Amino acid sequence: MVEKESKEIYSFGVSCIFLSSFLAMFLGLGSYIMFNLSKNDTYIAVIVGSVISLGLFYIFNYIFKNNNTSNLIELNKNLFGKIFSKILNGMLFITFFIIACIIVFNISNFLNIEYLSDSSINFFKVLVLLPIVYICSKNLSVIIKANQIFTIISIVFILIDILGLYPKFNIINIEPIFNTSVPDLFHSILIYIILSIVAFCMLLVTSRNRIKDKDRASSIIFKMIVFSNVVQLVIIFATILVLGEDFISIFRFPEYIALKQFSLFNLLERVENILALHFYFNSFYLLTFLFYYMINILPGKRFKKYYSIIICIAIYIATSLIFKEGIVFYEIVNSSIIYVILIGMLLPILLIFFKMIKNAKKSKINV
Amino acid sequence: MRKYVIALLVFVIIFNGFSSIKELTDLAIVKAMGIDLTEDGKYHISAIVIDTSDSENTNSGIVYEAIGDSVHDAARNIVGISPKKLYLAHMETLVISEEVAKTQTENVLDFFIRDNEGSNAFYLFIANGAKSSEIIDIINTEKIDMVSFLQATEKYRGIANLKNLNEIIKTILKDGDEICANSISIKDEKIVINDMAYFRDWNMAGYLTSQESVLYNILINEISNIILSVGQGDNLIVAEVMDSKSKISIENEDTINIEIKIKANLSETSKDIKITNSEKLEEIENNFEEKINNEMLVFYNKIKNEYNSDILGFGNLLYRKKNQLYTQDNYLQKLNVNVNTQVNISNQGGINKTW
Numbered sequence: 001m002v003e004k005e006s007k008e009i010y011s012f013g014v015s016c017i018f019l020s021s022f023l024a025m026f027l028g029l030g031s032y033i034m035f036n037l038s039k040n041d042t043y044i045a046v047i048v049g050s051v052i053s054l055g056l057f058y059i060f061n062y063i064f065k066n067n068n069t070s071n072l073i074e075l076n077k078n079l080f081g082k083i084f085s086k087i088l089n090g091m092l093f094i095t096f097f098i099i100a101c102i103i104v105f106n107i108s109n110f111l112n113i114e115y116l117s118d119s120s121i122n123f124f125k126v127l128v129l130l131p132i133v134y135i136c137s138k139n140l141s142v143i144i145k146a147n148q149i150f151t152i153i154s155i156v157f158i159l160i161d162i163l164g165l166y167p168k169f170n171i172i173n174i175e176p177i178f179n180t181s182v183p184d185l186f187h188s189i190l191i192y193i194i195l196s197i198v199a200f201c202m203l204l205v206t207s208r209n210r211i212k213d214k215d216r217a218s219s220i221i222f223k224m225i226v227f228s229n230v231v232q233l234v235i236i237f238a239t240i241l242v243l244g245e246d247f248i249s250i251f252r253f254p255e256y257i258a259l260k261q262f263s264l265f266n267l268l269e270r271v272e273n274i275l276a277l278h279f280y281f282n283s284f285y286l287l288t289f290l291f292y293y294m295i296n297i298l299p300g301k302r303f304k305k306y307y308s309i310i311i312c313i314a315i316y317i318a319t320s321l322i323f324k325e326g327i328v329f330y331e332i333v334n335s336s337i338i339y340v341i342l343i344g345m346l347l348p349i350l351l352i353f354f355k356m357i358k359n360a361k362k363s364k365i366n367v
Numbered sequence: 368m369r370k371y372v373i374a375l376l377v378f379v380i381i382f383n384g385f386s387s388i389k390e391l392t393d394l395a396i397v398k399a400m401g402i403d404l405t406e407d408g409k410y411h412i413s414a415i416v417i418d419t420s421d422s423e424n425t426n427s428g429i430v431y432e433a434i435g436d437s438v439h440d441a442a443r444n445i446v447g448i449s450p451k452k453l454y455l456a457h458m459e460t461l462v463i464s465e466e467v468a469k470t471q472t473e474n475v476l477d478f479f480i481r482d483n484e485g486s487n488a489f490y491l492f493i494a495n496g497a498k499s500s501e502i503i504d505i506i507n508t509e510k511i512d513m514v515s516f517l518q519a520t521e522k523y524r525g526i527a528n529l530k531n532l533n534e535i536i537k538t539i540l541k542d543g544d545e546i547c548a549n550s551i552s553i554k555d556e557k558i559v560i561n562d563m564a565y566f567r568d569w570n571m572a573g574y575l576t577s578q579e580s581v582l583y584n585i586l587i588n589e590i591s592n593i594i595l596s597v598g599q600g601d602n603l604i605v606a607e608v609m610d611s612k613s614k615i616s617i618e619n620e621d622t623i624n625i626e627i628k629i630k631a632n633l634s635e636t637s638k639d640i641k642i643t644n645s646e647k648l649e650e651i652e653n654n655f656e657e658k659i660n661n662e663m664l665v666f667y668n669k670i671k672n673e674y675n676s677d678i679l680g681f682g683n684l685l686y687r688k689k690n691q692l693y694t695q696d697n698y699l700q701k702l703n704v705n706v707n708t709q710v711n712i713s714n715q716g717g718i719n720k721t722w
Contacts, residue, residue: 172687175687176687176688176689183487243537244537244539246542247536247537247540250480250540
């Protein structure tokens with residue numbers, strides 16, 4: 001993954017990273033956990049979570065604006081010296097690896113349950129991982145541009161989804177309002193915020209200096225973050241309005257089950273499999289960015305081109321050993337995802353943020 | 368790198384484990400299925416499979432029957448008599464016997480909720496006074512299109528509705544709501560769609576009458592062009608419903624309001640009925656309103672005193688509105704129900720009866 005600095009990256013492309021990563025963290029994962037916690041009040045958790053997660057934008061934007069190196073990993077090295085940066089990058093690597101395992105199993109499980117239930121889940125893992133090995137051989141600008149195209153396709157698909165599901169909306173499905181206990185609602189909000197941190201982190205895959213229209217970058221990214229939260233709210237709200245309180249919590253992939261009722265003007269029906277493709281695309285690009293980070297963290301330039309294959313094999317083995325079944329997967333994810341992201345991702349980001357503030361103050365004093 | 372990845376992908380696809388692959392010729396596409404219980408408590412399945420060898424396109428099917436310990440087991444045992452595995456994605460009708468409906472509904476429906484092949488958009492029937500296998504046989508020999516039959520019954524008679532299995536399961540899972548399912552019987556070796564069966568806690572508890580089935584469907588907004596009548600003999604007035612909307616809401620802590628708005632066309636009057644002015648028309652509308660109000664109240668009293676099943680979902684309404692009454696036992700007994708029907712006869716058939 002050798003970078004060619006001449007290739008151009010635009011703000012919109014970078015902002016699309018957020019949307020695809022954000023959506024990928026929710027299908028069958030974030031939304032499943034949230035629906036089980038807050039049922040038909042999940043939209044309230046999304047609204048509150050969106051407002052709070054917008055506050056996180058300040059931290060990430062500060063790092064993004066003041067990052068003159070190539071990405072989060074390089075930034076760590078510049079800020080914290082050899083040893084401490086290795087510890088932080090090691091923490092990030094483990095976190096990225098765990099999230100990649102979760103995403104690979106989640107999308108494989110989705111394909112296994114909903115499409116080809118007689119097949120072994122291991123073959124889906126191979127099919128999900130192999131294209132990533134290929135795309136990792138491309139440079140970042142190509143990945144971002146490809147992601148940009150698929151994000152636009154995703155948005156179109158989501159709009160079609162909503163249009164086709166609109167006749168199935170039943171407003172009484174949001175009742176009873178505020179029926180969830182306060183701890184469960186807070187837990188649900190926390191899950192939403194924590195999962196959005198992954199998407200924020202993916203934004204730091206490139207520095208501001210590499211973006212051609214960098215003056216507009218922060219504003220475009222902010223708009224995309226707001227848009228992503230609105231899209232997520234619409235998806236969650238539509239799922240609740242279609243399935244209702246009792247149905248949303250019994251299915252592993254409630255959004256997909258809602259999509260099964262898609263009917264566009266009574267002409268276009270049973271196209272849920274085509275419309276669900278964007279679930280796969282989003283997961284694919286989130287995995288790609290996770291791989292990009294992991295490859296950058298691993299030392300040694302000579303073997304860099306083999307790293308993606310090694311990580312793939314490691315993910316395949318890890319998911320086979322740890323997530324033996326869907327229930328085990330959800331038990332592990334339910335109990336540990338908050339801590340993994342908090343410790344492995346938010347903590348390094350906060351350390352970087354405070355270190356940058358400290359350095360900025362120091363340089364002011366020196367001036 | 369690219370060629371290795373492509374080679375690996377090709378390798379995976381060619382030598383893969385996609386055992387889910389299904390050729391059209393290997394599938395026994397099920398059109399309708401019946402489930403009975405045998406004397407020793409096993410499931411007896413009869414399925415109409417589309418005859419793919421039928422070159423004359425006579426819409427015929429083949430009925431396969433098998434017995435098993437579970438629904439899935441019985442369905443798989445059909446492979447013993449047919450070389451193909453049952454494929455349920457295009458199933459239109461599921462008929463379950465009264466015995467199954469009374470004791471095994473939850474177990475049977477669990478199989479269909481889980482099965483990823485189907486969309487669960489098929490219709491559920493209870494075999495009223497007959498075996499499911501007998502009904503399946505007649506559906507096949509008479510080549511009955513059950514979907515059209517049900518649609519016509521729902522539209523013109525109102526004693527059935529078009530709620531598919533997904534919607535039925537959704538209702539069962541709701542707090543404070545029970546379901547009613549369509550029923551089917553055999554009369555003079557012909558299939559007849561009958562009055563609806565009502566359920567209590569997942570299991571069938573009995574049948575509504577024809578009039579109650581119509582009232583039930585009016586209340587759940589599943590009515591199209593049914594016929595209403597008031598009076599009798601030479602004072603009979605008949606109207607065809609064009610549009611019907613009902614709304615159930617809570618007024619006070621313990622009062623439920625039912626508002627029904629019906630738009631109808633006058634379709635038949637007996638010789639003593641002459642509509643000469645708007646007052647007379649209003650009087651007829653009032654007669655219809657009064658009749659429906661009274662019938663609804665009688666129906667509700669029967670639900671709470673005799674059926675003891677919350678098929679109108681009042682409990683769910685209380686639950687949604689966080690009404691404390693829902694937490695009490697026998698909340699149906701403590702509810703007061705007001706019914707307010709508005710009938711608007713907008714069309715009198717384009718004639719002025721002067722004779």
